[in-house]
Amino acid sequence: MQRITVSEAKLGMKSARSIYNADGRLLLAEGVPFNDYYIKRLNEIGLPALYIQSPLSADVKVPQLVQEETRIMVTQLVQKSFDGLRAGKRVDLDQFKEMAKSIVDEVIQNRHTMIHLNDIRIHDDYTFGHCVNTCILATLTGVWMDYNEKELYELSLGALLHDTGKALIHKDILNKRGQLNPKEMTEMQRHPEYGFDILRRYSQELSMLVVHVAYQHHEKCDGKGYPRGLAREEIHEYARITSIADVYDALTSDRSYRSAMLPHEAYEIMQAGSGTQFDTEILKIFLQQIAVYPVGAFVELNNGEIGVVIQVNRNMPTRPKVRIVMNVAKQFCSPESNQEQDLHENLTCFVSKVLSRAEVAKLEKRFALQGFTAELQEQSG
Template identity: 35%
Template sequence: MRQMGIDYVKIGDKLARSILASDGQILLGKGVLLTAGYLSKLRGLGITAVYIEDEQFQDLQIIDPISDDTRREALHNVKVATDAIRSGRSIDGTKVKKTVNSIVEECIANQGVLMNLMDMRSTEDWLIPHSVSVCIMATVLGIARSLDRNRLMELAVGGLMHDVGLTKVPKEILQKGEDRLSDEERALYEKHTEEGFALLRRIQELSVVTAHVAYQHHERVDGSGYPRQLTGDDIHLYGRIVAVVDLYDKLVNGTLGAKPVLPHQACEMLMGLSGRYLDMELVQLFLKNVATYPSGISVRLSTGEVGVVVDQNKSIPMRPVVRVLQERYRFVETKEYNLIKDTTVFIKDVLR
């Protein structure tokens, strides 16, 4: 399989990975043949790329830190939690911890695997898949930071619920770009950190430190964040971790009306913000654990050849293994560049 921009998918191409709704339900299942109607529906949902079957890359396996079943369960339970808050009901903290326990267990079992799967999500309700992705990435970063099991649970619960205060923000504000908010709308939006803190503190089953993740994930190490303009280590470690992965997920998925950027661009942007807005040590650790060029993505090499990333080099994520696209691949020997060994070759562009 390989990833392909929705505008380049052909009618009859076969879906290689299921596309999920924000609540975990399967919108289109793996193996479905894409029709004009399906492609129109996907565009309408804001989905810009999909994974399709391709015989030349049938051996390509994209390993996710968690299973599809666990991801679907997490999406469903976050949907239940956000619906409960919006209707004035309380959150079941035990169910939240059970969901997070599965995520933590699988991330620990799969540690050493680069975060490599691009999330083909709908823009219909971005808050739910965003929350799940932040939880997963925060857990992976926490493992890399050598946090023990109990602290990983606290961090992961905080990551899953970090934006719970946004359930109190009008939906029309959430659909606008942050740079297009009026002063009044921005004040309402920024209030979500305090709202989230208050909501989570009331859930007896959850540690109060998880509430501080919701409170502090928009603080910045130089003191320019909100709500309290904390600096450096005055921001809790969990808050600093979630600040990094929260921004990365928003960059690559275009949350809040912004146009999404590609992973390698998001990595560059995080580096540019490290030491000022984001904790430099945590950014550097994160970049060692995320695929700069995810497997399945199409690239143009400095040789002029076009290929697909088929494997990752954990030691240097920005130098993956690329298999060259061959029009007559059945009759031509497979050609691959391992960019750690083929040092004179580099990725010139990412194709969508």
């Protein structure tokens, strides 16, 4: 699986994931080859990136914490509630509660799955998918903090509703392509207060802890956050968890002003905020769930081999199992040859570099030029 920009989409490439539009309608099913019409549609809907099946790793399946169907349903609910709030309607909290329960159930079930890739979002829809992803990441952190079901459910609901106040931010500011000016930034930074004001009207149906996640998720442990400059234990634990999930999701998502960071880059940035921006202990637990070199990533090893990650190791996240696609002599190895390096066992070997998208594309081109598959077929025939 390889992430490319829409402008890099070519005839015959196959999508590695089903692609849906903002209404949740299927645009392109997994495995269907691109034709002129699909490429035109992908450009029209403004999708920032997509996953394609790489000929070098077509058999590698990326694990997911929550099923795609659940993600879509929840994303649609968040979008519907934002539209409703803008039109002065009430939030249907029963539906949110139901969805938070589903996420908690799925995350508990898949608790051993590490955090892999984000969903792909259309720029203007960033906020909706972001709320869902933040919720999933926060819930997983809660699971590994040994929260009971009631706590997990409160945390999940709070994280899902954390950016509710953004419904009151003008769409021109919310979806602006480019950096905000100081006036716009001040308005944007009011969304925790807006969210608090909206959600506290539901105090009969909603725990105030949930409401405070929306109010406090931009506070920082060193007291330099907003809106109130709260520090450390003054910030509720649910909000401290949500703030970590929120920033990680933002860093690893494509934004209008920059492309998504790779997990190992985001990992470093998060680590740098330990104790100042983020709670040290919670951050430690969160970072243990990140697949630093996720399944499907192409890596170069210190011995010169290039491979694709096929399995991550929870106890040693920097030592995954890698299937070699190019050997030391710079010759391609067929997937069938099953040449693997388990870095957990071979301790003299380590990842020296993660290949960029451009480098993987180059590799695929060479692979295609060599007509490796055809050659193999000829040999076996």
